[in-house]
Amino acid sequence: MTTIVTDNCKDCRYTDCVTVCPVECFHYDEQMLYIDPEVCIDCSACLPECPVQAIYEEDDLPEDKYEWIEINAQKSRELPVCADTMEPLPGADEKKAALGF
Amino acid sequence: MSRLGSPDNPLLVAVVGSGPSGFYATEALIKSGVKTRINMFERLPVPYGLVRSGVAPDHPKLKQAIKVYAKIAEAKEYNYLGNVTVGTAISVEELRTTHHAVIFTCGAETDRRLGIPGEDLPGSYTATEFVGWYNGHPDYRNRKFDLSHETAVIIGQGNVAADVSRILAKTVDELKHTDIAGHALEALATSKIKNIHVIGRRGPAQAKFTSKELKEFGGLADCDPVIDKNELALNPESEVELADKTNAGNKKIYELFSGFADREATTDRKCIFTFLKSPKEVSGNGRVESVLLEKNTLSGEPFRQSARGGGDTFSIDAGIVFRSIGYHGIAMPGVPFDEARGVFANVKGRVVKDGEVDPGLYAAGWIKRGPTGIIGTNRADSVETVKSLLEDLDKLDTGEDKPGAAGCYEILDRRNIRHVNFSDWKKIDACEVERGQAAGKPREKYTSVPEMLALLD
Numbered sequence: 001m002t003t004i005v006t007d008n009c010k011d012c013r014y015t016d017c018v019t020v021c022p023v024e025c026f027h028y029d030e031q032m033l034y035i036d037p038e039v040c041i042d043c044s045a046c047l048p049e050c051p052v053q054a055i056y057e058e059d060d061l062p063e064d065k066y067e068w069i070e071i072n073a074q075k076s077r078e079l080p081v082c083a084d085t086m087e088p089l090p091g092a093d094e095k096k097a098a099l100g101f
Numbered sequence: 102m103s104r105l106g107s108p109d110n111p112l113l114v115a116v117v118g119s120g121p122s123g124f125y126a127t128e129a130l131i132k133s134g135v136k137t138r139i140n141m142f143e144r145l146p147v148p149y150g151l152v153r154s155g156v157a158p159d160h161p162k163l164k165q166a167i168k169v170y171a172k173i174a175e176a177k178e179y180n181y182l183g184n185v186t187v188g189t190a191i192s193v194e195e196l197r198t199t200h201h202a203v204i205f206t207c208g209a210e211t212d213r214r215l216g217i218p219g220e221d222l223p224g225s226y227t228a229t230e231f232v233g234w235y236n237g238h239p240d241y242r243n244r245k246f247d248l249s250h251e252t253a254v255i256i257g258q259g260n261v262a263a264d265v266s267r268i269l270a271k272t273v274d275e276l277k278h279t280d281i282a283g284h285a286l287e288a289l290a291t292s293k294i295k296n297i298h299v300i301g302r303r304g305p306a307q308a309k310f311t312s313k314e315l316k317e318f319g320g321l322a323d324c325d326p327v328i329d330k331n332e333l334a335l336n337p338e339s340e341v342e343l344a345d346k347t348n349a350g351n352k353k354i355y356e357l358f359s360g361f362a363d364r365e366a367t368t369d370r371k372c373i374f375t376f377l378k379s380p381k382e383v384s385g386n387g388r389v390e391s392v393l394l395e396k397n398t399l400s401g402e403p404f405r406q407s408a409r410g411g412g413d414t415f416s417i418d419a420g421i422v423f424r425s426i427g428y429h430g431i432a433m434p435g436v437p438f439d440e441a442r443g444v445f446a447n448v449k450g451r452v453v454k455d456g457e458v459d460p461g462l463y464a465a466g467w468i469k470r471g472p473t474g475i476i477g478t479n480r481a482d483s484v485e486t487v488k489s490l491l492e493d494l495d496k497l498d499t500g501e502d503k504p505g506a507a508g509c510y511e512i513l514d515r516r517n518i519r520h521v522n523f524s525d526w527k528k529i530d531a532c533e534v535e536r537g538q539a540a541g542k543p544r545e546k547y548t549s550v551p552e553m554l555a556l557l558d
């Protein structure tokens with residue numbers, strides 16, 4: 001079991017999720033965030049914080065998003081930790097609206 | 102004198118309580134760039150608050166949060182004073198004279214009361230007592246729970262109620278390799294409980310479980326989740342709630358309930374979820390024999406519905422009752438207390454007296470916002486409080502030379518109060534882990550303070 005960030009986070013990067021993570025397991029690049037499955041304790045704190053419902057528990061991950069399990073594992077290994085809120089990326093609000101949230 | 106928070110005039114902060122909010126406040130102070138020294142006071146010799154003594158023993162992954170705290174504790178700015186109860190061993194006033202600021206992170210350690218007749222009959226317990234007992238908290242180690250009856254009633258439908266129900270529902274085999282207290286494992290091995298009723302005041306669309314906790318009831322070795330289909334009927338307002346895209350959590354929970362209702366129960370033990378009922382009375386001759394419930398209806402706008410009794414009652418024969426309707430903070434001499442909410446009155450973490458901020462006193466975690474939110478919620482919360490504190494730097498009492506830790510040790514030594522440091526805790530920790538190994542447990546906790554202290558002699 002782990003917890004996974006998926007494509008809804010792309011180009012948006014509201015970092016509400018990061019402020020409640022008890023173990024600092026989010027990593028980031030210029031596009032989005034990724035969760036390190038080795039560090040995440042599956043506490044679910046981040047799930048309700050994400051305004052675009054980008055985060056899933058592995059059990060609930062829709063089949064067409066399975067690839068994100070590997071992407072999170074791999075990217076989090078290479079990228080720096082995101083421990084605090086960051087500025088949402090430009091256009092984040094528009095993307096959020098486009099996703100219907 | 103140089104500015105407060107500069108290298109030769111560090112900001113001295115006392116943190117009261119070693120749970121998540123205490124450690125996240127410590128972390129935020131250390132990361133702030135202000136030069137600081139933190140003395141963390143904990144009434145038990147052992148740290149980590151409810152992560153050690155609240156979070157269920159069969160959720161070991163969650164307890165890994167303590168790795169983060171152990172790392173914070175390695176910082177040179179940090180100092181641990183365990184076995185020191187603030188308010189009795191050392192007063193809030195004494196913390197104020199020895200430090201520039203005090204952050205209370207002492208949690209909400211008592212229960213909210215139901216306020217119904219029979220609540221205190223033998224056989225009626227609080228979730229706090231039971232949770233503290235199975236987690237080996239020294240305050241509750243000597244409690245006895247009579248598990249010789251077939252029917253238990255749990256009042257409340259949040260995650261604590263889920264923990265209590267699940268621990269009652271699990272077999273000894275499912276628990277024996279966890280860090281559950283030895284005395285609890287022994288007592289649960291003799292449990293005769295077969296029917297576990299979990300009662301919620303509101304409907305199946307408003308239950309406060311997380312889907313992850315609820316899901317576990319579907320995978321127990323010897324207990325089936327049971328729901329009467331009629332219990333899942335929804336009023337139009339609840340249908341609106343579940344159709345709302347932002348309410349994915351409750352929709353998930355409702356789907357899980359529906360799945361439970363479709364299941365055929367095959368085991369002897371059952372966990373029965375019941376909605377829209379409130380307890381009116383616990384009764385029995387000298388001990389709990391039954392619980393009287395009243396049927397509720399919902400009224401109000403979607404997401405603002407409240408449950409009201411309709412006068413229609415019935416009773417369940419039960420030998421044991423657990424009340425799990427929320428926690429409540431405990432007042433501390435020298436700190437303004439909001440009795441109704443059970444918190445230290447505050448604005449963004451600044452403690453407030455008669456509507457006025459009293460610079461120097463702060464609160465974070467459950468004692469700040471009430472007993473809601475999970476471990477991680479306290480991180481954002483403590484960050485907010487530390488931000489308030491740092492904004493107040495110029496207003497803090499810088500008095501004559503504040504002695505910090507040295508001043509506290511002097512006070513405690515004068516009173517012959519034994520305090521333990523973080524290396525002492527590491528010794529206790531190592532002994533617990535070693536003790537657990539023999540039984541295939543991650544640790545076997547010491548459950549009495551004298552026992553813990555004896556390890557250090």
Ligand SMILES: Cc1cc2nc3c(=O)[nH]c(=O)nc-3n(C[C@H](O)[C@H](O)[C@H](O)COP(=O)(O)OP(=O)(O)OC[C@H]3O[C@@H](n4cnc5c(N)ncnc54)[C@H](O)[C@@H]3O)c2cc1C
Nearest residue numbers: 118120121122143144150151155187207208466467475476
């Ligand atoms: C039964 C239960 C199960 C839970 N399960 C989960 C879960 O599965 N996942 C999750 O994420 N969250 C869970 N939580 C919530 C989580 O434990 C809390 O959000 C968190 O512990 C609150 O942190 P805190 O630091 O405010 O308080 P606490 O953790 O309560 O810490 C307060 C500390 O202060 C100390 N203290 C109190 N008074 C004094 C005093 N006068 N002097 C010195 N020290 C004092 C206490 O001994 C304690 O160590 C659970 C809570 C409970 C009760």
Ligand code: SF4
Nearest residue numbers: 009013014015017050
């Ligand atoms: S809150 Fe959601 S969208 Fe924002 S950074 Fe976190 S996962 Fe991405």
Ligand code: SF4
Nearest residue numbers: 021040041043044046
């Ligand atoms: S589930 Fe918890 S530990 Fe994992 S990423 Fe989310 S907040 Fe962090």
